[in-house]
């Protein structure tokens with residue numbers, strides 16, 4: 001059977017459910033953020049306050065703090081050593097702000113300590129950028145023109161994205177673990193506030209799990225399309 005690229009039942013098994021999982025995870029992280037951004041932390045510390053408390057004692061003197069637009073856009077950039085904080089995190093004294101800033105400082109600590117999964121993932125970035133747009137083109141061209149070798153090359157290029165998405169998991173889980181430890185070490189969270197912080201970070205982690213499942217399932221879809229055609 002050859003369904004070509006359209007109307008393939010595999011699509012509904014391998015592509016649609018992971019996509020729905022991704023939407024669901026996004027909703028969950030937005031929900032957790034919306035909930036805990038309204039819960040003020042007892043010490044009334046904004047994300048910026050928390051960052052200032054943590055960075056020095058952790059030896060992160062070369063990390064600069066920068067404002068970024070948007071919501072849930074907070075990140076740490078290992079190249080510029082900049083901690084990018086959204087207004088909602090930098091200026092709000094909420095449980096969510098503490099969780100997010102601690103997580104991002106967790107990434108800064110990974111960078112400082114040359115945490116291998118972070119370095120490896122960083123090294124993959126240029127290849128992934130190229131592979132993620134060249135891969136599907138090569139695959140389509142190979143598939144439609146029946147050049148199986150070219151289609152496999154596309155799968156390989158796209159496979160880099162899947163490897164990247166998988167490498168992201170230990171990096172993100174570890175940053176959250178470090179973040180929650182920082183919140184407790186510096187007594188930034190009081191009582192069960194740390195559970196609220198954990199809920200925000202767990203929801204965020206789920207989006208990375210969904211992204212990894214999506215990448216692997218899409219890869220599998222490509223592989224099965226080629227394999228299925230071979231059997232004809």
Ligand SMILES: [Zn+2]
Pocket residue numbers: 103104107171172175
């Ligand atoms: Zn992260």
